[in-house]
Amino acid sequence: MCADTTEAVDYKDTLNLPKTDFPMRAGLPAREPGWLARWEKIGVYDRLREKAGRQPFTLHDGPPYANGHLHIGHALNKTIKDMIVRSHQMMGFDARYIPGWDCHGLPIEWKIEEEYRKKGKSKDDVPINEFRGECRAFADKWVDIQREEFKRLGVTGNWADPYLTMDFHAERVIAEEFMKFLMNGTLYQGSKPVMWSPIEQTALAEAEVEYHDKESSTVWVKFDVVGGGELEGAKVVIWTTTPWTMPSNKAVVFGKDIAYGLYEVTGRPEECWARIGDRYILADNLAPDVLGRARLDETMYRRLRDVTADDLAGVKVKHPLAGAEGASGEWDDLRDFRAADFVTDDEGTGFVHCAPSHGMEEYELYRDLGMLQEVITYNVMDDGSFRPDLPFFGGKYILSRKGGEGDANKAVIDKLVEVGGLLARGKIKHSYPHSWRSKAPVIYRNTPQWFVAIDKPMQVGDDEFTIRDRALREIDRVNWTPRSGRNRLYSMMEARPDWVLSRQRAWGVPLTCFVKKGTLPTDADYLLRNAEVNRRIVEAFEAEGADCWYEEGAKERFLGNVVSPDDYEQVMDILDVWFDSGSTHAFTLRDRADGTEDGIADVYMEGTDQHRGWFHSSLLQSVGTTGHAPYRNVVTHGFTLDEKGMKMSKSLGNIIAPQQIIDQYGADILRLWVAQTDYTADQRIGQEILKGVSDSYRRLRNTMRYMLGALSDFSEADRVAQADMPELERWVLHRVAELDRQVRDGYAAFDFQGVFQAVFTFATVDLSAFYFDIRKDALYCDGNTLRRRAARTVLDILFHRLTTWLAPVLVFTMEEVWLERFPGDESSVHLVDMPETPEAWLDADLAAKWAKVRQARRVVTAALEVQRVEKVIGASLEAAPVVYVADADQRAALEAVSFEDVCITSDITVTGDAAPSDAFRMPEVDGVAVAFAKAEGAKCARCWKVLPDVGTHGHPGVCKRCDEAVSESA
Template sequence: MSDTETKRDWRDTVFLPKTDFPMKAGLAAKEPAILAKWQAEDLYGTLRTQRAGKPRWILHDGPPYANGDIHMGHAMNKVLKDIIVRSQSLLGKDAPYVPGWDCHGLPIEWKVEEQYRAKKQNKDDAPVDQFRAECRAYAQKWVDVQRDQFKRLGVMGDWDDPYLTMKYEAEAAIAGELLKFAETGQLYRGAKPVMWSPVEKTALAEAEVEYEDITSTQIDVAFEIVEAPNAQELVGAYAVIWTTTPWTVPVNQALAYGPGVEYTIFEIKSGELEDKPHLARLGGKRLVVATALIPAFLKRIGCEWDNSDVPHEVYLGGWPFEGAVARHPMHTRGGFFAKPRPFLPGDFVTTDAGTGLVHMAPDHGEDDFLLCKAHGIDPVFAVEDNGFYRADWAWMGGQGSVIAPKLNAPEGPICTDLREVGALLAAGSMVHSYPHSWRSKAKVIFRCTPQWFIAMDRPINPPSLSREGPGVGDTLYGARNGEGFTHPNPSLEREGLSNGPTLRELALDAIEHTRFVPDKGRNRIGSMVAGRPDWVISRQRAWGVPIAIYVDPKTGRYLDDKGLNARIVEAFKAGGADVWYTMDHAALLAEFGHDANVWQPVTDILDVWFDSGSTHAFTIEARYGEGVRADLYLEGSDQHRGWFQSSLLESCGTRGRAPYDAVLTHGFALDGQGRKMSKSLGNVVDPLKVINESGADILRLWVASTDYFEDVRIGKEVLAGTSDAYRKLRNSFRYLLGALDGFAEEERVAVNEMPELERYVLHLLAKLDAELRSATDAFEFNRYARALTDFANADLSAFFFDIRKDCLYCDAPESLTRRSYRTALDILFHALVRYAAPILCFTAEEVWGTRYPDAGSVHLLEWPEVEGLWIDEGLAQNWEQLRALRLAVSAAIEPMRKAKELGSSLQARVAIGSPERPAATPSELSELFIVSDVQLETTDSTQVVVHVTDWHKCGRCWRHLPEVKEDGDLCDRCEAAVHG
């Protein structure tokens, strides 16, 4: 070999990886083109056709509200759903995804009202059909906007035919579901206190309320006792009540005491009244307060408690109040206020705070309402829908909003009037949590109004529910010789229960038979259902599905005619719920033999939670068959009291079982510091901005990488870490594509003929496959993403690729080692691109299309075929020891590299002493450690000594080998590869 030839640059003979796949992703620009390709090829429709007949798996989409651009919570929710649906499809299942929207309700109506107010118009002056049409148009506008935003996230679904609660067929189904409750006797009209928004003039569900701390006026008020048949000593004494809602005193009708509470009659010492003008009228008056609460009460009125100097009598328990009567402080106003106020025993009365005596306003409290109702005391409806007292109310009538701070203030009209009659003993401030409407942010009140309810504890009329369906039992109810019905679950059977279980029983049983992820969700929703009141389903608004029934206003009874009900549903299918406001009710009633003078159409609409709770009926069952239910519902943890619960109650009330097999809850998206995002703090992370700057796959990888069962953080630093993880994965795919350039089937080597390193890596792949399947089953995609990225970075890039790059670049194409390596890379490629596809849906498509431009979408593929026979624990144990030794060698070389004693590890000669001889030859270890030479000896402990080799460097593979006579010469292997 001539001197000229030995100095040659051999780089053109090296088999370097070749690929057009760029390292710079450019996702923001590239992803829209991929979306357009999916749209043009109808990827979703093709997948449905391809998966037809396969086991079906359904994630039912919880409907977002069609109002405004999407936020990070939306993005997180939709991406997680898409990852799960794609993973189930990858497993070979038919996993359709039908997106949907909530379109009715107050938020949309409120926005349309704002448009009227901006024009100084009153929406109530507009025809109801016109107003509803404007609401429908507003909702459709935001459905279209959000649809494009969700698609941009890479969410694949039936975007051309989503479910909308305002579609005619949906409105008909919702009305039909309500009529099922009516037919089974679960629906009733009653007057109960409900959370009411005076601003929005409608009842609110618990899920529509948020709690904030406010400062309220707390007052102590004296009620004079005028009758006490069991304790004459009480006559003339004053029962003291404490409340943080002064505005309810004008609606007081009774006083409650605790039957097990100890009370004391006492007088304030005359010395305590000096220099206290506000207490002057207490002189000689006897007060009644729970003994345990006297010190706190006296502190509020500015006195001290000295038990030895105050004349008092103690009564054990509440028996002296039986039959006792007090009079209202404003009794001189006559009428309602002149009526006696009875003392009623209340188990809810405690000595935790206050005075141990509670004033009862059945219009404005659930405990008040129930206790008064049990004693024949009815609400008086003194507060109107706008939160004002009725103009004709004898005290405070026409004074303004009942929750206005000025009305309730210590110097406001209520306290002033009570002070003037000597009944106000104390007035101060108190900070406490109070409910607000999450839409208007205004305070709500408890207000008794006629509403429609679904009973939680009324036995369900079984004949109407005896339909087939895959519930917890084979059927909801089964006829027993034409008489009575049997329960599908022994756990629901109660002695003496003849009319079927209650809705609460069915719901609680369904919860026990549902999978919750995480499992703590079971207790959360279970406790809510166990303690919840009857379901208030009516709203006093215009935009929604009307409660399509007729009622007798004299009796409150509603008309139950199945033929009429069916006609209403058909009318809704043809013209939507709007027909309720335009149809000839008298003619329809007459057609079925009913008198329009007796029966009147209800004008209330349904709570939107009933709408969304019915979506399983017009989405799952309507598309896939009666009795079919979802495999999974997935939403934020706040939906235990929202959609999860409304869907559960609706389905249990009409089908006797839950509409889902499993429920998954995720946390909320917080900023990088763990704070709630808000515009006022300026810490909102806009998902649309992230997509436009970095691409949707970065956002998708962030979602998959988080512990989303808890609240998660997102910010610049978090996204920077996600981008770094993405770059490493992308680099692994780029290497695979380049290393597999030109790979042909003729190169393929059987696994059992491969070197140990390849077989070890395939063992690791099989273990990864099992881990990813387990994570998929558990919906733990943070575990999935971590396992995938760790495998790509640690097992492949930093280990397998690093070791075998020499073989790839320099071995002859026919080399068994090189062919085995490329065969293993091909197996890895087909597995990894599939594993990544549910999370990195755009990147996986780009990777697949780069290698197979004409093979169709990667998302049509199924889970890779990974052989369980590849598992070889003995082999793996040996290689784990070798990897540990490799780390020790790298640690010994690194200081010499930093000191520039050697330029690369290929210059190192390594002497290894160890108690056990490694399961590899020195030549194999040299390749494993990427060094020039390895010498082995037996020592008591592992020792690694590194020297700089004096061997010359091959001009092609750059390895330092003994056969290379001068730097630049070829080693034996390279000589054979180049010249044959």
């Protein structure tokens, strides 16, 4: 007998509704610090190190400078590193990360000098170790500040014991590594043009230079020809963008394969420095441009004849200042004149003025000719001023004290005009090297510096090689991400000059060597190479730090009873800070208990600018001391730009600080931005981009919340074996197995964007929009059925995979998700590994079948959406469509599953009949059409399906399935 259905019954309490306190609103900015404190309290990083039997995996940290708050590039860099470390740990490695800081060098020294300048104080008036102490304190302060800022990003690591280049042991090892070059014969002192910062008064390496546009004065200067037969009295014209180098000119060179002509001035306008009858030797390709610069049109000159290389062979030239009144004979010697390979007729005049003290090509030319002594000048002082006794120009500055244009160029140009040496002048805007710290232009200046010869054969153990050859070999033994990094570093290493090690500063590790008085750098005994002296130095550095080098009596302390201290001079230059950071592998990877057995890191990861910086110097240093690279993988990221693709700068007002994002959104949103971007290229960030990231986050959070609610009372008694599961659950496990492989391969290849996109698509498309949508009915309305237990088993499997797959990215949120289900004082998702996923879950045939099912489902749901929009139905459960399927295999696939459940309808008919012309179709899905029909029967008061049997069972107003579920729960 049917139950009475006249009175509505509320079956809400009989449903298996999701239960969770997990909030949809994350509140990350306020809640993240609590998780940080919790991890520190339970010692997550240290507990991970206690896991025995794991293969070590070490990412060696490229040290940031300890001299200011973090910028967005720091956040990108450290987050990528953290994702590398965490993902490898959760894949079963012992993933170690020792944060480090670069504490020496000009960035910090410059800050202390700025403070001095504000007080009207000079560092030269302060005892050097007092100054160094202030630098050390400054660095120490910023290490502490930056450490907390890095930790706030959720970065895991040995924060309690980082490496610092200013630690005594580090300073000892840096000196020790330098001494290896001293002892193997590759260290030498030479005098050659190097990039010099007049503002900072030190040599700079290429890695310390950045290029910006600069407007420079440019001049066309006349050199009178002496000798050369018919060319006597003619003028060779040179062009230069550095007029200040003219007082140091020692030669003019030409190209032996360039076509030259002799040009005579036949007319002239007013205000022109050319004179009628003047004859100029110029490259034919450039003559019209040069004469045009002199305001001569084509009617005012004529070409007299060819000028051959043989004609030029007998020529000497006079400096335009030769014989000038008051010059004291400074420029009276005839200038050298010869062919050189580097001269072209692409721009200029076809002749190049040579000041070998200020140009590397000219220096190398005269070095190879054995004529350096004749052409090297010392006209420019450390501060960029001309030597005081230089006629006309003594004391003039190339740059102002603030880095702008000095008075030297104007003084030189004015004097050339006065003596009739100028043909033309102008301005040019070009890319020019600037110091990346002071932002001021640099110059090339010949100074005595200490170098490592990279083409000199040396020996490490029984192995003999040159640093360049071995470095090139090692580059091809390293895995580069992206691959272009290999090509960049390889080309740099092929072309680079000898390594300049010395800097004329105070805050750093000194070049711990001594030179013999009365000898020349080329003499065999110029450098003291003594193992006992080296031992004394490194032992003192270990105990007292590098400051002991500067203490009174240091020379006697280190040399006494070994050699006579009076016979030697102590070198007071400091090492290039890139040598410091390039040596970090020695005292971090090699010397620490949590380092590596072979002193080689699994990964170095920095910005692409480090191909000329840390990657470069580390390779040079390691090859020179060990014979191999210090890394197996090198990963590089691009630069961070604003939303319009502009470089961030204070002047543009487009800087976004990491703390600003954390305060507004939380660190997990910043981390998710990193995971969503292709970090190997330049990345953009801004408010609109972050809103999009937040939307992705919310969708993921909703997925996790759904699972938590459905698993609220799941126990092992509910678990179902894979073989007993319905097809839909087995299809999900197939996707899990596919994705597990993709996630692990992606993390191993440092492809975080690929990993996240794969997991995100799976979570939002395969799960939320498909599997969860279908199984919501069974989870809510079924009793203790196999279908419901199988679905919850799959949800449990998904929970463990998604939380661990995403934990390296969303470190805070996945911890929150994990603790919601597994609370406890010692519980943490970061203490577990990604679960192993059985290969047996893979089922290609099942996946192919369900691909056909999903394809047909798309047509059905689109057809029903049309009816919903037109208000024919309010929900898909009111429908019972007819699905016309032309393909027999696809039709069989639909008939083999509960296709009405898949489509969330109350009933469905699948047929191979021809579809009516008005049936709904989708152009991209061939052979499937849908005819709409309403479901017949009454609406179940519990599950809302429209079925014919509703109201015919023991409980009023429900279908058979719900009647059984209600009875079971009673």
